[in-house]
Amino acid sequence: MKKNFLILAVSCLAASVMVMAQDEAAYVALMKQIGPTCSALGKKLQAKEGAAAVADAKKLQDLFQEVHAFWQKRSAADAMNFAKEASAAFQSVEQHASGGHFDEASASFKKALATCSGCHNAHREKAPDGSWKIK
């Protein structure tokens, strides 16, 4: 009986470690989408391509909702805040770009970019092999 319990406890632990690893892989996949979408958005704002910029800004808001959910599970209040600020800034980019106000849209875009480095400084760590780690 005792042994069974031990096996159960060990397999539960293994399962939760696996879920964590899956979560982290999904998170990296999010960031890999955020990076290029964000630079594409910057270029579209410069080229004053309103409709295309709006689509990217919307996509980024959705992606940062998922980023927010990830940190909520880890109860990391500062990271949740960065994700919220990013969403809000991209929403403002969307609104200004849809109205054709590209100066204002670019100003909001800069605010969004500030959240990237804010969170990266706090929650991203470079491993000795040069890859990134979540902390």
Ligand code: HEC
């Ligand atoms: C709430 C925190 C947070 C915010 C906000 C955030 N990031 Fe990240 N980002 C991370 C963490 C943590 C990692 C490290 C994950 C990893 O790569 O293992 C990361 C990694 C990345 C990577 C590397 C992915 C790879 O190839 O491994 C890119 C690119 C990236 N972020 C872009 C951005 C951009 C652009 C923004 C802003 C628009 C942004 N991030 C905002 C937390 C954040």
